[in-house]
Structures are given as C-alpha cells and as structure tokens.
Amino acid sequence: MRLLFIAWLLSAAAHAGEPPLRFSVSDSWGMPMMQIDDGRATAGILYDLQARLAQKVGRRAEQLVLPRLRVQRLLARGEIDVRCYVHPAWLAEPQRGYVWSVPFMVQQDLIVGRWNAPELRPEHLEGERLGTVLGFRYPRLERLFASGQVQREDARTQQLALEKLDAGRYRYAVSSHLALDWFNRQQPAGQRLKALQQIAADPISCLIRDAADVPTRALLRALVQMKQNGELEAILARYR
Structure with a gap:
C-alpha cells in the first residue's frame, strides 16, 4: 500500500509540471454545448467533456475562447492541442498534424420554423x-446559397439565430437538435419553435x-473508454 501511495505521489508530481492541454x-x-461568461468557458456538454478528458490523462x-477564424489559424500553426465538436465536412481543408477521435455524439441539423409554421416543402x-450562424458551414445547403436561391442571414451565435426566428425576422433557420431543445425550454408550451426538416445527421x-x-494516444483511448463505460452518454443526459 505504501509503495502504491509513493508511486501515486510521484506520478502526480510529474503531471503537475506538464503544461495544460489547450x-x-x-x-x-x-448552450447546451458551451456556456461562455465574460469570455470564459464555464459550463456545457463540451466544457464537461474536455475537463474530464484532460483529467483522464x-x-x-x-x-x-476564441473567434472561429482565429481557431483555424491556431490549428494551422499547431497552437491548439484538441478541438472537439467537429466533423470532416465542416472543414474547408484537411487538418494536417491532427488525428480524429471516435465520434462522441451525433448532431442532427434541422430546418426550424415558428410554432405555427406549415409543413415545409423544398420550394x-x-x-x-435562412437564419444561420456566422462562420458555420452547412454542406447540404451550399448549393442553394451559391445559386442565390436561399440567402444566409448570419447571427453571431445559434441562440441569437433562434431568437431572431422567434421574433419573426425570418421564417426559417438552421439549428442543431440540442440547441433547439435548449431554446424551447424557455418558451411557453404553445409557442415553441419546431423542427420542419432534418438536413444532416453528422x-x-x-x-x-x-x-x-x-x-x-492516451486521449484517443480515453474517449473510447468514456464511450464504452457510459460517461459520454451521462454528460449528454445532464443537459437534456
């Protein structure tokens, strides 16, 4: 027992001198992916996931907390260690010097309307x-945007895009299913925004x-373990 305790102390001391994971x-x-207060990450699915992942190693x-374009520049220079919440189709180009983990969730992207919106048809x-988020790529809609058939109306965050939809600034917006559910928590039962069509499940x-x-390698293994032992699902369930 004493030898184990000494080994633990030595291991902790070794880790204490290592730099943080960026x-x-x-x-x-x-929310529910991330809450940012005064420029600091404080809560959310990704906050819990990333804190636990670092703890495991x-x-x-x-x-x-960075502007999206700066994230891209820092990744290109190798100044970010881990970027979570990403899918290959969302990247403008392959990210050299990085490896992909196992998926930790599936995100459904939806066309969303107000509570009284009729059934949506392509025409x-x-x-x-269409309410969108500044800097977000929507691969399944790019053809419509490029042809001018549909105009992007960018908001700084997903929450703001849904608020503008709720206020009647436009008739439709794109939202993840998690962001939609989170937004509707604050809405009266008869006035909740509703999903009209799924456009992606990534x-x-x-x-x-x-x-x-x-x-x-330790981070990759940790994510596999978190998926197998139910830790990832427990984090997601916390914010449903």
Whole structure:
C-alpha cells in the first residue's frame, strides 16, 4: 500500500509540471454545448467533456475562447492541442498534424420554423432568408446559397439565430437538435419553435494534435473508454 501511495505521489508530481492541454472553444458556441461568461468557458456538454478528458490523462484543461477564424489559424500553426465538436465536412481543408477521435455524439441539423409554421416543402425555401450562424458551414445547403436561391442571414451565435426566428425576422433557420431543445425550454408550451426538416445527421469527434508534447494516444483511448463505460452518454443526459 505504501509503495502504491509513493508511486501515486510521484506520478502526480510529474503531471503537475506538464503544461495544460489547450482546447479550442469557439465564441459562437452556445448552450447546451458551451456556456461562455465574460469570455470564459464555464459550463456545457463540451466544457464537461474536455475537463474530464484532460483529467483522464493527468493534465489540466485550458479552454481557450476564441473567434472561429482565429481557431483555424491556431490549428494551422499547431497552437491548439484538441478541438472537439467537429466533423470532416465542416472543414474547408484537411487538418494536417491532427488525428480524429471516435465520434462522441451525433448532431442532427434541422430546418426550424415558428410554432405555427406549415409543413415545409423544398420550394418553400426558394427566395427565403435562412437564419444561420456566422462562420458555420452547412454542406447540404451550399448549393442553394451559391445559386442565390436561399440567402444566409448570419447571427453571431445559434441562440441569437433562434431568437431572431422567434421574433419573426425570418421564417426559417438552421439549428442543431440540442440547441433547439435548449431554446424551447424557455418558451411557453404553445409557442415553441419546431423542427420542419432534418438536413444532416453528422457524427461529431475531436481533432487531437499528433505531437510528442501531447498524450495523443492516451486521449484517443480515453474517449473510447468514456464511450464504452457510459460517461459520454451521462454528460449528454445532464443537459437534456
């Protein structure tokens, strides 16, 4: 027992001298994925996931709140260790020097309308302004945006995009199912926004920097273990 305790102390001392893991947090994220207060990440699915992931490999999580474009630049320079909440189709180009983890959730992207919106047909979107989030890529809608059939109306965050829809600024918006459910918590029962059409269901993963100063393989194993032992599902359930 004494030898085990000494080994634990030595291990803790070794980890204490290691730098924190740098996780990127986009300032356009909102609940339930991430709560940002005064420029600091404080709660949410990704906050809990990233803190637990760092803990599992004996590091401290440094959750850096950054504009989306700056995240891209820092990734290109290898100055972000882990980027979670990403899918290959959302990237403008492959991310060199990083490896993909197993998916930790599936995100459904939906066309959303107000509580009294009629059934949505494809022709209904033509000529419409569609509520979107600044910097977000929507691969299944790019053709409509490029042709001018549908106009993007960007908001800084998903929450703001849904607030503008609720206020009648436009008739339709794009939202993840989790963000929609979170927004509707605050709405009266008869005035909740509703999903009209699913446009995507993407498995969401983490990108982990593959370098000697990052415990890359340990992080990949930790995510697999968290998925197998139910920790990932428990984090998601906390915010449903």
